[in-house]
Amino acid sequence: MAATGAGGRAGPTSTRWPAPSSAPSSPSSWADSGVMSGAMLFIKEDLKTNDTQLQVLAGILNVCALVGSLTAGRVSDWVGRRLTISLAACIFLAGSVLMGLAPNFATLLVGRCVAGVGVGYALMIAPVYAVEIASAEIRGSLTSLPEICISFGILIGYVANYFLAKLPLVYGWRTMLGLGALPSAVLAVGVLAMPESPRWLVMQGRAEEALVVLRKVCNTAEEADVRLADIKSAAGFVEGEAAPAPPSGGGKGVMKEMFLHPTPAVRRILVAALGVHFFQHLTGIEAVVLYSPRIFKAAGIATRNQILAATIGVGVTKTVFIMVAILLVDRVGRRPLYLSSLAGIIASMACLGLGLTVIERSAPHHGAPWAVALAIAAVFTFVAAFSVGVGPITWAYSSEVYPLRLRAQGASVGVAINRIMNAGVSMTFVTLYKAITIGGAFFLFAGLAVVAAAFFYFFCPETQGRALEEIEEVFSRGWRARQRQQAPSPSSVELPPVPDSKARP
Template sequence: MVKYNARIASNPYVVGSFACIGGGLFGLDISSMSGVLNNNHYKEQFGFPGPGAQGAIVASMPAGSLLGALTVTQLADRLGRRKTVILAGIFWVIGSILQSASVNRGMLVVGRIISGISVGLSSAVVPIYQSEITAPAIRGRMVSLQQWAITWGILIQYFIQFGCSYIDGVASFRIPWGLQMIPAIVLSLGMLFFPESPRWLFDHGKEDEALQVLADLHGQGDPKHPLVQLEYEEIKQQVYFERTEGAKSYLDLLKPGNPRRVMLGCTLQSWSQLTGMNVMMYYIVYVFEGAGLTGRRSNLIADSVQYVLNVALTIPAIIYIDRWGRRPMLLAGTLAMGFWLYLVGGLQGRFGHWGTLDGKTVWLVENNDSATKAIIVCSYFFVCSFAITMGPVSWTYPAELYSLKIRGKAVALATASNWAFNTALAFAVPPLLDAIGWKTYFIFGTFNFACFIHVFFMFPETVGRSLEEVEEIFKSGHVFTAWKIGRDVGRKDVAGVVQEREHSDEEKGTATPEEKA
């Protein structure tokens, strides 16, 4: 394995953001499918799949992601965070090759499952890697870049799909599916020059290397920097404590203090799917066709606006996530998303009817330009609400909840919950739209309001705390009164902790003359 570059590692923003390419792979897949749903060459090649068949094709990728997310529980702890990210890139390349060369539904599904394994690996391990290499003050910003990378993947691949839609023949969808392997190649090769997680290194007996990585990341190469020493000591004490606690197994997730945190991580990732966001991403073509937007080119252009907004509105969340806090963003986002989905459903129900489109019976809004525009605008506002709130927080929050002993398995389990619901919804939504039409939006709107209630009562704030300080939050005894947990619970001041330790050393007679001075 190539030794990491210390100059690169001296910038935590560079280290943390590069790994986000792994998140971008998921975005590539979303638009690689949504962009072909009304491509006649795609339909002809794969036998004009109906709602059930198309749902199964789309769902094959998140099904593979579920498998990958569960596998990462072992890989992240045994191989390391960095090597697991590299492996994810390799799987993606293999899956992309199979998809671009697919001649029938079976080959396409196999390729998407393999690509899904890659996405499952990267979506679970990248937030772990980022949370373990970044300082608490910027951790939320760095982990939220995972979501921004997803939005960029969606946008870039969609415009590639849009450009290739002018190509006649199967190349119109094969070329985009082949090009999406390029970011994975860059990811796997580039990660060779980045450091391993210092927490993983210490846990595997590489204390000196862990200290040097912390120094490169947080102390300009100085191992004696106060923040470096504080983090090193916290990692040291935490690892030693956890080694005495027992084996690292799934049973640890059930030990006192852990079930609640495991539940919070899993339910938040599940809620992120039940908001309806990926439904609006995967099947936006169906949504806008049902709203009365006719013409393939017009639909593609309207879709692209939604993807641009998704990228743009994620930026404020990245900048301010560590200032706004996790709870306020989740609470505001779920209320807003529920509101916009209810409007979409209400407009569809009021002005639509069952009609025929491309030989299929669907719920349509016809000859009502105002209603069509209103539905599209509400869809845009829904996406904006997700991008600036739930999107980044759903990746940041679970990575902050757990101790080192269970972090790999717990984050992977939370991510697996994401993919389990993603798989179910990807499979179920086309038949659902086919059966109940506009009422589908009320279902997802209600999920958002239910999520608001859950967050309000049970999700404590974790912003600005070190991973070790989060432990104190869950010792406070607040289970159904999360709103009472202030931002100062569990917080430690770097200078104060260093001074306290020096004072303790002086009392024990172990402080050096330099420390006493």
């Protein structure tokens, strides 16, 4: 099967070394969301915390992830993608140890802040590394692998909650949070066996080293040479001239190019890449994942073990449908999958809002059985719909649309917006549903998903199968120009023959 090379020329599919693309997303940092959803039940009981403290604890990780995400782009331009992955793992390891040993709420909060910085680094560098090392034909699948690790980590967290809940209260939640240190330690060392991004090496003027990496990830030496030539062209190398000096200052001036003097294409790229991050959490995923125990309790699932078992089902559903997305994203394209995902999110959020509203207005413990069944089914349907499109495609799309010179720092700004929205939802959800009811909160998320669908339809063109070095050209035309180009010209439309008025019937 032929694949498109780095600059659009045909070449064999590059599948010799796909594993590194998934390595940056160790489940340790992602397990945190799943673990915290259950751990909060025990933290509240052990440390006597209130709902406000729990909201701060849930959301502070994402606030601190801003620090990581906003610095990770510049750091990765300076020291490389591979060492940035190792740094992310080390920071998260330190945070996990602090949380696992926390004697009080203040220490727990500090540990969660440190872990948040590591999460910010990981969220930025994982998709960027995957995008830069993958070929065009399988880039969507490989860039979506971090989302599989997120889902797998959340599932691990849910399973750990179920079994560790049997430990004494003082040890249970600390063990849940502290175990994240183990896979982070493995990743911090194991990443050193992974290749560096060939595109980063070219940007540093190390083309020979980039060629060595490309020959490991491409099927043939000829394909590696083609991809290297196109990467060098995108980086500003001109055939027959001396190679330009490596950029100084590790990506200095990129922010000015993006935000002060952007070209029309870069402006459209920013709108699309930052917009998908803005809308991802407005669909309500963080509310469902982090507060699923409360949702199930509101739906009538009473005992703690039943609630934790139900959350395991959420984790399994999320993981299974992420795998479906990985199989489909390079076959059906980003746009059809993303828009279909949003349609499922809108329907499931509306059903969840309806079910929870009926339950809430019923007598205690006497909710209509159909409403209970509808609410529980809607949770699983929502998780499936999100996982098959909006979840993985947000990370893949927002990483692949940037030009090489802007990719790392552009991705870091996108992650910062993603974390702000995540923190906003996770830190206000309890207050929100107390103000407008839990059913009303999910009706609100359904409405926001409609806005997200309109945004993606008008501002995000298809990138399936295009080499990274070609995507900037896609954004050089606005939505109207793209629509005119796709529409058949009048001369190409066959008109029906005009009947001869003199012909006899």
